[in-house]
Amino acid sequence: MVVIGHECHGFEDGRSLQRALYQQSFVMLILDWRLPDVDGSNVVRWIREKLGSSLPILFVAKRRKEEDMVEALTLGADDFMAKPIRVAELQARVQALLRRTYPALFQTEPVCGPYRFIPLKHALLIHGQAAKLKHRAYTLAIFLFRNIGRLLSREHLLEAVWGADATVTSRSLDTHMSRLRSKLDLRPANGLVLSAVYGLGYRLEFIDQNGIESPYPMAGASE
Numbered sequence: 001m002v003v004i005g006h007e008c009h010g011f012e013d014g015r016s017l018q019r020a021l022y023q024q025s026f027v028m029l030i031l032d033w034r035l036p037d038v039d040g041s042n043v044v045r046w047i048r049e050k051l052g053s054s055l056p057i058l059f060v061a062k063r064r065k066e067e068d069m070v071e072a073l074t075l076g077a078d079d080f081m082a083k084p085i086r087v088a089e090l091q092a093r094v095q096a097l098l099r100r101t102y103p104a105l106f107q108t109e110p111v112c113g114p115y116r117f118i119p120l121k122h123a124l125l126i127h128g129q130a131a132k133l134k135h136r137a138y139t140l141a142i143f144l145f146r147n148i149g150r151l152l153s154r155e156h157l158l159e160a161v162w163g164a165d166a167t168v169t170s171r172s173l174d175t176h177m178s179r180l181r182s183k184l185d186l187r188p189a190n191g192l193v194l195s196a197v198y199g200l201g202y203r204l205e206f207i208d209q210n211g212i213e214s215p216y217p218m219a220g221a222s223e
Helices: 014-023 040-051 066-075 087-101 135-145 154-162 170-183
Strands: 029-032 057-061 079-082 110-112 115-118 123-126 192-197 201-206 218-220
Touching: 014 040, 029 040, 040 057, 040 066, 057 066, 057 087, 066 079, 079 087, 110 135, 115 135, 123 135, 135 154, 135 170, 135 201, 154 170, 154 201, 170 192
Parallel strands: 029 057, 057 079
Antiparallel strands: 110 115, 110 218, 115 123, 192 201
16 A cells, blocks of 8 residues: 555554564554454554554545444544545545644644744754754654654664664663753653653653643644
């Protein structure tokens, strides 16, 4: 399956997809209702239990049965499409899901609570004060903020920030993350925490001052 403007990875069965989800980060999933080795509904249930609710899932099925649609959405899918797939409709649904799930990706100047990015000036303001970040740290910071709530694998982070051919170790990534957590003062009082997920990667997520994950609003800003 090809979605214009996006890099797509295909998997022949549910088990292969599950293994890949432990090793890689994906922006969204387009999942067939009937898989050769496991029912698609079980895959969605597994994803929601293991990876949380932030990864958008578009279900695809042969027929648009109301009971199938209701079941898919109840299990945690975000949208449902009937085959045969119409390219224009698929493209529109993908864009709608991405815009809804990752609003920061579609904002010129991402704003989250006290944090405001101004990419054209390569600047970050925290409570209105400029944060002093070197180029790599800034690139890492804005990438994390544009993927709030997503579990980002180490491989994904290294490739996105340092490039596919870079020789950066996981230990170096950990050091950068520790420094960034300190420089950006990522703590409940500011509404965000940066968490390391053992064996998988990192996740920047909203949290209130009582340590409870919260749906902190994202908004665009203008000069």
